[in-house]
Amino acid sequence: MNKGHSNPFSNAFRGIVASYHTERNMKVHLVLGLLAVTLGVWMDLRASEWRWIGLCIALVFIAELANTAIETLVDLVSPNDHPLAKKAKDAAAGAVLVASGLAAVIGVSIFFPKVWTYFFG
Numbered sequence: 635m636n637k638g639h640s641n642p643f644s645n646a647f648r649g650i651v652a653s654y655h656t657e658r659n660m661k662v663h664l665v666l667g668l669l670a671v672t673l674g675v676w677m678d679l680r681a682s683e684w685r686w687i688g689l690c691i692a693l694v695f696i697a698e699l700a701n702t703a704i705e706t707l708v709d710l711v712s713p714n715d716h717p718l719a720k721k722a723k724d725a726a727a728g729a730v731l732v733a734s735g736l737a738a739v740i741g742v743s744i745f746f747p748k749v750w751t752y753f754f755g
């Protein structure tokens with residue numbers, strides 16, 4: 635493999651696109667992220683609230699990309715069942731769950747009161 639002319643940005647972008655194509659959860663995260671941004675524009679969020687939403691979206695994508703990287707490496711190194719392969723994959727999936735859970739809690743705490751006030755306030 636020729637590594638001489640590789641551009642770090644295009645490598646990183648290729649990694650994100652490849653993960654989007656192979657991981658169903660990436661598409662779910664993208665839709666939820668776009669939904670949060672749309673809702674944020676509609677609800678006219680404050681700058682501090684946008685920072686939290688941006689942080690949550692980035693955190694979930696970082697966790698999902700790391701999960702993809704670990705799953706891919708595990709499949710390469712241990713194509714057959716092995717307890718350590720299971721441990722690595724389950725821990726990586728756990729990272730996505732923690733990030734998604736935090737994003738859900740922060741998202742609900744920001745949007746729920748605004749949506750409630752909009753419809754019933």
Ligand SMILES: Nc1ncnc2c1ncn2[C@@H]1O[C@H](COP(=O)(O)OP(=O)(O)OP(=O)(O)O)[C@@H](O)[C@H]1O
Nearest residue numbers: 657705712713714715716717719720721723724727
């Ligand atoms: N090589 C392996 N050895 C042992 N257990 C494995 C191995 N590969 C996967 N598993 C286990 O099988 C289950 C399903 O794994 P799978 O590879 O489908 O990933 P996943 O967690 O479902 O994620 P995704 O849906 O993103 O692929 C998980 O509990 C995982 O730990």
